[in-house]
Amino acid sequence: MIGIGGFDKKALSEIKLYKLPPIKKLDWINIAAQDSITCKDGTPFNTVFKINKYRYRLPDKDGLEYYYMCDYDVRHAEFPATVVMNCKTFLYDFYGILIVYNRNEESAKVLPIYFDTFGGDYLTYSRHFYIDSKFTIHVIDSAVGEESIVLGNRYDISILPDGNVANHIKK
Numbered sequence: 001m002i003g004i005g006g007f008d009k010k011a012l013s014e015i016k017l018y019k020l021p022p023i024k025k026l027d028w029i030n031i032a033a034q035d036s037i038t039c040k041d042g043t044p045f046n047t048v049f050k051i052n053k054y055r056y057r058l059p060d061k062d063g064l065e066y067y068y069m070c071d072y073d074v075r076h077a078e079f080p081a082t083v084v085m086n087c088k089t090f091l092y093d094f095y096g097i098l099i100v101y102n103r104n105e106e107s108a109k110v111l112p113i114y115f116d117t118f119g120g121d122y123l124t125y126s127r128h129f130y131i132d133s134k135f136t137i138h139v140i141d142s143a144v145g146e147e148s149i150v151l152g153n154r155y156d157i158s159i160l161p162d163g164n165v166a167n168h169i170k171k
Contacts, residue, residue: 017054017055018054018055019053020054020108021103022106023051023106024107025105025106025107026051026107026108027107027110031111032153032155051069051108055068056068056070061135061159062160063161064100064101064102064161065101065103066098066100068097068099069096069099070096095112095115096115097110097112100165109163113127113129113137123143124144125141125142126143127140136157136158138155139154141153153169153170155167155168155169
């Protein structure tokens with residue numbers, strides 16, 4: 001489903017959306033420095049980012065539930081115009097987020113593990129990931145231009161049994 005240029009919109013539109021369990025507390029987790037947790041106007045992103053759906057259920061681990069939500073085009077998220085204007089950093093053309101849910105606390109941690117967005121400078125900024133058999137999440141950032149590819153940092157992310165996130169940068 002993921003190919004050159006990101007998700008295939010037609011294939012993605014055919015994948016069913018499922019309702020997430022109730023979330024009373026949502027924490028947006030930064031992977032890289034540019035993953036700011038506040039919008040330009042100072043509003044915490046987790047107060048405007050409401051997630052209630054997912055596309056894929058991943059295996060549970062250490063009593064935590066894992067979900068993956070992916071979509072394209074910010075209009076699908078139905079954000080108010082002020083959020084789109086102030087929080088554009090978070091609103092990618094294509095995105096994928098990992099949702100780590102603690103059912104006992106009805107809380108979730110959200111990690112932006114995939115995006116593909118087109119910059120005005122003829123660059124495509126991307127983040128790709130894979131999850132290995134030990135449940136380590138490997139993430140790499142990149143920028144692709146007409147004549148170059150620049151690989152950014154690599155991150156190895158582990159979700160600890162208590163739900164906290166350990167992020168290790170590999171340059």
